[in-house]
Amino acid sequence: AQTVTQSQPEMSVQEAETVTLSCTYDTSENNYYLFWYKQPPSRQMILVIRQEAYKQQNATENRFSVNFQKAAKSFSLKISDSQLGDTAMYFCAFPAWDAGNMLTFGGGTRLMVKP
């Protein structure tokens, strides 16, 4: 069974600073995607960034980037120049590639951006 672990239940960061959220996972698959989703107070699940496991290059989307370490099964999210609107729950998610692609989510990290 796949597992996804987010070891930081809560984090805070000052506005304009950088913060890194950690995620580790366990799988026997070789080709897969990894995702970070954001859930603001509205409860909507918003895709933040996606990483393809077979790509060496870390994914980047504007202020969001990942540090993907395939051998270590680590997939951390870095948020640069944090903004108040980044305050949300962040979930790391891993799809079951060979079993219908349903997502396994980590327990989430609650990020508070302080003015």
Added chain:
Amino acid sequence: NAGVMQNPRHLVRRRGQEARLRCSPVKGHSHVYWYRQLPEEGLKFMVYLQKENIIDESGMPKERFSAEFPKEGPSILRIQQVVRGDSAAYFCASSPPRGSPGSTDTQYFGPGTRLTVL
């Protein structure tokens, strides 16, 4: 381009009543997933459907819960004889078929239905 739509957004039921949650996937998406989120927890997979077929329901309770995705119309998650423990946010996600042009296995989520059982 309409995203995933879910209705109702909020649903209140008394114990023993039935709850019906609806999900309209992104146009062109044939895969639908239902997830449940209990308070202060992450999302947990419930069921995966394609048009007219349940592909995987391993995450769905065996009793009182059922799901369908008919040829026409939205996907429905049905909870019979609700109990207080069913109170949660229920999210629907859709994705295009694997291997379709531009497919990246990404699931796009609806806004969720928050079910409260009194």
